[in-house]
Amino acid sequence: RKEVEQDPGPFNVPEGATVAFNCTYSNSASQSFFWYRQDCRKEPKLLMSVYSSGNEDGRFTAQLNRASQYISLLIRDSKLSDSATYLCVVIPGNDMRFGAGTRLTVKP
């Protein structure tokens, strides 16, 4: 079993839709969690951190469920510019573990 697992998608949604991604992790000692965004063939960039109490940044909401060992990302009112691959990141110690990414395409 992979240490960090994501549904690869692709998720194809119309503009304005709400879409949610989940990411599960196997190391219960993991302390920090992030979502990164990666555009095609470009470098990943931080989208948002994930806090225990859940957090929101505009149209994006991230949540952590430690008991079930998963994190989620909710995107409301999808824009064409949200089309990208979303990477879940888990930090169990001093190293980093990335999920393989979930591909999102937002269509007009």
Added chain:
Amino acid sequence: EAQVTQNPRYLITVTGKKLTVTCSQNMNHEYMSWYRQDPGLGLRQIYYSMNVEVTDKGDVPEGYKVSRKEKRNFPLILESPSPNQTSLYFCASSERGTPYDEQYFGPGTRLTVT
């Protein structure tokens, strides 16, 4: 401009010919790391460094070496490249000597080993 630079951006080489991919950051960051990205596998950490002269193995260190003699530079060395090291490589840095901060990635190096 604050950035992470990698060179070369593209490289085609032959099996066994030693190569070095350079990584440099101008943000005085303490934590630096190397990743490879392969289809279906995502980014996997090769090596990381929490500060000068401190390096540790990541998830997939076999076949790679690194050094951290200066804070700004973190070169990745392939002593004897093999075709299974064909991949997209990213270098990244973050401010403190831990991975808990935002990672700033370089533009990537696409390596092909024939």
